[in-house]
Amino acid sequence: INCFGPSATAAQLEGSKDYSKAFMHKYQIPTADYSSFENIEEAKRYIEGKTYPLVIKADGLAAGKGVVIAENLESTIKTIDDFMDKETYGQAGKKIIIEEFLVGQELSFIVMVNGKEFLPLATSQDHKTIGEGDIGLNTGGMGAFSPVPFVNKILNEKILNKVIIPTVNGLHNEGIHYRGFLYAGLMIDENLEPKVLEYNCRFGDPETQPIMMRLNSDLIDLINMSFKGGIDKFPIKWNPDTALGVVMSSKGYPEQYETGHEISGLSEFNNAKNLKVFHSGTALDNDKILTNGGRVLCVTALGADIKTSKALAYSAVSKINWEGCYCRKDIGFRVIK
Known part of the structure; x- marks a missing residue:
């Protein structure tokens, strides 16, 4: 059975911060x-x-x-x-x-890897803290958008040459055949220089949702190609529009929160154009959809630009409700002028 995902040894890049920092130091990958x-x-x-x-x-x-x-x-x-x-x-x-502590803008740079071959996916930016203006406790992510407008050709090449290629080659040098998604969480400083904050050995959440809204190629074709070889040459196709996702969470998250509250308003979006409501912390009980986690939904919209997709996403958010629901109102604020 083909399994698209890294081995336990390879997944140490995410599973141990000490291992990943030592790996970056060994292969001269910029980090704090x-x-x-x-x-x-x-x-x-x-x-x-x-x-x-x-x-x-x-x-x-x-x-x-x-x-x-x-x-x-x-x-x-x-x-x-x-x-x-x-x-x-x-x-x-x-x-x-x-x-x-590093200063700058965060960037999620995700690639599909098969050994020494890799295929970059669309760029995205996460919003990790619970509070607006990027303050408060860290969470699993409160919203994201794709693509990131400040990633130009020069920055893209820097990320590939300073982070992705040394990481892929370093894994190979360690005797690890990495197959799966590899996520580099980056900080980009004012001189457009990248440093690695963390690795994830998976598709990031909530970055996955806006990225998938923009993917015109078939994900299964991409995964199959990673087993056949030649993933680096796959002619991946993207919708040029911007996708933005807003996470709706339970009151109290990321600390203590209640579950079991009935969610209303979801039926309005069953056949919505350019909008999807992704479930993460929900449960079905006698035809009712209940909250069942900290991060409950990610309401994701596709629009001609980030302002359009943001307006569409928040319009949908305003129609969904449960007791104690919360979301940040400023997703995309760092790039919206």
């Missing part, structure tokens, strides 16, 4: 300066006299929430205690990464 710690006292000594903010990351998987931007010494100590002593994220936080 960092140190890793398994001893809580060593971690606290390290932060003395550091410049803030600092970024604290759980080494293991934490559903996209194991990253904290600490603004001062007090909050950094609290975060270290939460991760390593109180075990907020269980075993995922027993080892932590402390790294420099």
Whole structure:
């Protein structure tokens, strides 16, 4: 049986922040300066006299929430205690990464990989924090759009040459045959230089939704080609329009939240043109659709430009409701003039 997805060994790029940072250092892939710690006292000594903010990351998987931007010494100590002593994220936080805070715009750059062959997909930008203006706790992602207008030919080539090609070649050098989606979460600075924030060994959520809205080629054909060989030469086709997705979440997410609330308004969009409502945290109970998670829906629209797709998506969001539903109102704000 063909399985499109990386092996457990390859998936360490996402499963361990320490492994991925060491991998990037070994293959000279640009990323933030960092140190890793398994001893809580060593971690606290390290932060003395550091410049803030600092970024604290759980080494293991934490559903996209194991990253904290600490603004001062007090909050950094609290975060270290939460991760390593109180075990907020269980075993995922027993080892932590402390790294420099990078400034710029985030970019999700996803490629399909088969060994040393790769095919770039459309660019996208996620909105990771719960609060508007990119403030508050980290989440799994509160919305995304595609394509990203500031990615020009020069930046695209930099990303390929400095990040994607060294990553693919590095995996090959490690004796790993990687087959699957490879997601590089990047920070792009004011000089359009990329640095890697993280790897994901999968199609990102919520980036997948707007990317798939724009994909005119058949995804199954792409996956099949990754087994036959020649994925790098696949003539992939995209809708030139912009897609934007808004995540609707349960009140309290990404911390404690209730489930089991009935969702109203979904039937209006069963045959909607240029709009899809993707389900993630829902359940069907006696013909009623109920909330069943933190991130519940991703309402995604396709329009001639980002303002059009945003207006269409938020118009649909306004017609969907349940007790305690929440969404950010500013998806796309960093590129909308």
